[in-house]
Amino acid sequence: MLRQLLLGKKIEQRKNALAELLIEEEKIQTRSAELEAAANEASTDEELAVVEEEVTKLETQKGELEEKKSKLQGEIEALEGELEQLNAKDPTGEHRSAQHQKRGGAEMPKEYHISQVRKMLETGEYYNLTEVREFYDKFKNLRAVSSGELTIPNVIINRILDIVGDFTTLYPRVDKIRVQGTARILIDTDTAPATWMEMKAPIPVGDVGTITNVDFDGFKLGKITFVDNYLLQDSIINLDDYVVRKIARALAKALDLSILKGTGAANKQPDGIIPKIPSGNKKSVEADAKLLVNLLKQVSLVDTGDDSFGEIVAVMKRQTYYNRLLEYTINVNDEGNVVGKLPNLTKPDLCGLPVVFNQNMDVDQVIFGVLDQYTMVIREDITIDQSEHVKFVEDQMAFRGKGRFDGKPVRPEAFALVTITEPANP
Incomplete structure (x- = not known):
């Protein structure tokens, strides 16, 4: 039971971190739209150079974000898999996975x-x-x-x-x-x-x-x-x-x-x-x-x-x-x-x-x-x-x-x- 509690806490922490990355992803999407508009409005080489520099920075941020997201998602999936195995061994049936509960043999979304x-x-x-x-x-x-x-x-x-x-x-x-x-x-x-x-x-x-x-x-x-x-x-x-x-x-x-x-x-x-x-x-x-x-x-x-x-x-x-x-x-x-x-x-x-x-x-x-x-x-x-x-x-x-x-x-x-x-x- 203690092991299950620890796994649940780790899953919660990583999901909170993933939620913050999703908010950051929304900001990057907004910034991307702004740069697209700026590129369309640019009329000189200097203005295009400024936009290009910002695009390079944004692409770097996006790459780093995707890498962090992928790592967190992998960790969450592994932890949830381990928790599923422990719950399956639980004879009391009191513990449920972080993602699903079983009702009548079928898996239902968590309430x-x-x-x-x-x-x-x-x-x-x-x-x-x-x-x-x-x-x-x-x-x-x-x-x-x-x-x-x-x-x-x-x-x-x-x-x-x-x-x-x-x-x-x-x-x-x-x-x-x-x-x-x-x-x-x-x-x-x-x-x-x-x-x-x-x-x-x-x-x-x-x-x-x-x-x-x-x-x-x-x-x-x-x-x-x-x-x-x-x-x-x-x-x-x-x-x-x-x-x-x-x-x-x-x-x-x-x-x-x-x-x-x-x-x-x-x-x-x-x-x-x-x-x-x-x-x-x-x-x-x-x-x-x-x-x-x-x-x-x-x-x-x-x-x-x-x-x-x-x-x-x-x-x-x-x-x-x-x-x-x-x-x-x-x-x-x-x-x-x-x-x-x-x-x-x-x-x-x-x-x-x-x-x-x-x-x-x-x-x-x-x-x-x-x-x-x-x-x-x-x-x-x-x-x-x-x-x-x-x-x-x-x-x-x-x-x-x-x-x-x-x-x-x-x-x-x-x-x-x-x-x-x-x-x-x-």
């Missing part, structure tokens, strides 16, 4: 957690992964792929889902589960306290029937995006960054809207929080002098004190906060000078209660709730296909990213909707 993907992006190792390079090679030549559709590998899916959180306010806060196909989650709704008893007495069972089945499907979510054909010939780094962010941003906007207002299976989309809020948890308050007090009183609808189950937040549109509630966070004296704390508009709050802005909320409506009581299910497969005919004149290729998601509030009573109305007697 990477989102945190691992972030680290590999920092070191540059991500762009050297076999599955990443193979995917973008096929992406550039998607017409040659059988059925014209690609399944995005796990490591790129995790990068997409990580970036989705950069464009949303609700998705990062809800509970997320990765599944294959449909799923059923068992929720125990029994919140009764434990029972004191004698040492040998049997422990009583909680209320019968507290287990609730929550079924999830996988509804398709898709977005067509356009890529200039010149970009398809660009480096893997630029192409990956462009495609991944395009897909992530499109998915993010749709997911946040569905979390709030999804109309359910009848319309082939997730169940949103608002449609599922119990009628007893829907209230209205007047926008009078006691607005803030009366608004915050409604938190008691979800915070009964019976059970602590997460952080309660207030979700609202920015205009609602600015028009109705901002003045309550600023204290001024008779002369108009600020005497209290100014609101932190990057992290707004209401008397310490975190405020989450979301533009999908209606004006003058506020949701109080525990967002991790909403579960979003993500199907493991996300695919992408293309059409070269849609924007032929603009020299662009159309790519369609498709994923499958479902979601619903597993405890609808963990949310309350409050509507701010104009006062009856202004």
Whole structure:
């Protein structure tokens, strides 16, 4: 086992070094393009001589880089081969190679957690992964792929889902589960306290029937995006960054809207929080002098004190906060000078209660709730296909990213909707 750990460390070190060389290779390619342009623009022998000197230096650097890459790749291959042999001898079957895991006798690409993907992006190792390079090679030549559709590998899916959180306010806060196909989650709704008893007495069972089945499907979510054909010939780094962010941003906007207002299976989309809020948890308050007090009183609808189950937040549109509630966070004296704390508009709050802005909320409506009581299910497969005919004149290729998601509030009573109305007697 110790030998395997040492080999894994050596492989990691060499891959990090190889990632740095790949970044250097990108710089050399950029410099090569610059020199090509300079050669075309050169009009005198002196200018050509300067370009020629730079080309010679660049070719020397490129040769040295290729030699270092070849040496590192050879060392990595040898170390991985040695590690494979040791893993094959491991009777417990607990250790896996650095490149593959075996499932059902077949070798499958290694699965990477989102945190691992972030680290590999920092070191540059991500762009050297076999599955990443193979995917973008096929992406550039998607017409040659059988059925014209690609399944995005796990490591790129995790990068997409990580970036989705950069464009949303609700998705990062809800509970997320990765599944294959449909799923059923068992929720125990029994919140009764434990029972004191004698040492040998049997422990009583909680209320019968507290287990609730929550079924999830996988509804398709898709977005067509356009890529200039010149970009398809660009480096893997630029192409990956462009495609991944395009897909992530499109998915993010749709997911946040569905979390709030999804109309359910009848319309082939997730169940949103608002449609599922119990009628007893829907209230209205007047926008009078006691607005803030009366608004915050409604938190008691979800915070009964019976059970602590997460952080309660207030979700609202920015205009609602600015028009109705901002003045309550600023204290001024008779002369108009600020005497209290100014609101932190990057992290707004209401008397310490975190405020989450979301533009999908209606004006003058506020949701109080525990967002991790909403579960979003993500199907493991996300695919992408293309059409070269849609924007032929603009020299662009159309790519369609498709994923499958479902979601619903597993405890609808963990949310309350409050509507701010104009006062009856202004």
